Amino acid sequence: MTDFYQIQAPAKINLFLHVVGQRHDGYHLIQSVFQLVNLFDTIEIKALSNPSLELSIPTPNVKAKDDLVLRAAQLLQNYTQSSLGAEIRVNKNIPIGAGMGGGSSDAASTLIALNELWRTHLPIEELCSLGIKLGADVPFFINGVNAFVEGIGEKLTAIDLQPYDYFIIYPGISISTQEIFNDTELTRNHRQITILDFAEYESSKTFLSNDLEPIARKKYLVVTEAIEWLKMKIPGSNPMMTGSGSAVFCRLPPHFEAQNMLSQLPINWRGFIVRGLNQHPAYNLIRSSNKQQGSRQVG
Numbered sequence: 001m002t003d004f005y006q007i008q009a010p011a012k013i014n015l016f017l018h019v020v021g022q023r024h025d026g027y028h029l030i031q032s033v034f035q036l037v038n039l040f041d042t043i044e045i046k047a048l049s050n051p052s053l054e055l056s057i058p059t060p061n062v063k064a065k066d067d068l069v070l071r072a073a074q075l076l077q078n079y080t081q082s083s084l085g086a087e088i089r090v091n092k093n094i095p096i097g098a099g100m101g102g103g104s105s106d107a108a109s110t111l112i113a114l115n116e117l118w119r120t121h122l123p124i125e126e127l128c129s130l131g132i133k134l135g136a137d138v139p140f141f142i143n144g145v146n147a148f149v150e151g152i153g154e155k156l157t158a159i160d161l162q163p164y165d166y167f168i169i170y171p172g173i174s175i176s177t178q179e180i181f182n183d184t185e186l187t188r189n190h191r192q193i194t195i196l197d198f199a200e201y202e203s204s205k206t207f208l209s210n211d212l213e214p215i216a217r218k219k220y221l222v223v224t225e226a227i228e229w230l231k232m233k234i235p236g237s238n239p240m241m242t243g244s245g246s247a248v249f250c251r252l253p254p255h256f257e258a259q260n261m262l263s264q265l266p267i268n269w270r271g272f273i274v275r276g277l278n279q280h281p282a283y284n285l286i287r288s289s290n291k292q293q294g295s296r297q298v299g
Contacts, residue, residue: 010280016032016209018193030149037276044089052085099177099242100242108131145280161278172222210240
C-alpha cells in the first residue's frame with residue numbers, strides 16, 4: 001500500500017443529443033450517442049491501511065464536498081464497508097464545465113480503481129448502480145464502451161463507431177448543466193429515434209443536432225463564436241456543441257492538417273485534436289476482475 005496506482009479518465013463527446021421528455025422528478029429524458037475520445041484526466045490513488053480518504057491534489061476550483069472523486073470514494077467505502085482508505089491525486093486535462101464528462105469520468109475511474117485496490121470486486125452492475133448516484137454519465141464511463149444512451153443517461157446500448165479524428169474547442173467558459181436544462185425555452189419533445197436511424201444518418205453523412213445548443217448559444221455568445229470559427233477554418237465540417245457545453249467540435253476530414261489551427265486559436269480558448277476510442281483504457285481491468293469472481297458482464 002505504498003505506490004500510487006494510475007488510471008486514465010477519458011473524455012466523451014455527444015455525436016447528437018435530443019431531449020425527448022421530462023420525468024415528474026424533473027430529470028430530463030434524452031437520447032444521445034456518447035463517443036469516448038483520447039483526451040484524458042489522470043487519477044492517482046494510493047490505498048491506505050486506515051479508512052481515511054484524502055485528496056492531496058484536488059480537482060481545481062471544486063470544493064471537497066462537491067468533488068465527485070472524493071464522493072465516489074466515500075460512496076464505495078460506505079457501500080462495501082471497506083476498512084481501507086485512499087490518498088487521491090487528480091491531474092486535470094479535460095476542461096471543467098465543457099460538456100465532455102470530465103467529472104463523471106474521474107468519478108468512474110475512481111470507482112474502478114478502488115474496486116481493484118480495495119479488492120471489493122463489485123460487478124459492473126453494482127458499480128453502475130453506485131455511479132448513477134453521482135451523476136447520469138458515470139455508468140457510461142464505468143461500462144467503458146461507446147453507447148447509444150437513453151433515459152436520464154443510465155440506459156446504455158453498446159454501439160460500434162468509426163474512430164474518427166475530431167477538433168475540439170473549449171472557448172474558455174464553464175457552463176452549468178442545470179442552467180441549460182432548466183431554461184424555459186428548451187425543447188423537451190424531440191421525436192425519438194433508434195440505433196438504426198442513427199446508423200442511417202451516419203452512412204448518409206446527415207448530421208443530427210444537439211437540442212441544448214440553441215440555449216447555450218443564446219446565453220453565451222462565445223459558443224456561437226467557436227462554432228463559426230470552426231466553420232471558417234474547416235468548411236463543410238458542421239460543428240456542434242457537446243453535452244450542455246461549452247465545448248464544440250467537428251469531425252476532421254481525412255488527411256486534414258489541423259495542427260497549425262491550435263496556434264491560431266483566440267486568447268483564452270483551448271484546442272484539442274483527438275481520436276475516437278473504442279473502449280475505456282481500463283476496460284480489461286474491470287472485466288478481468290469480474291471474470292475472476294464469476295460475475296455476469298454487461299455491454
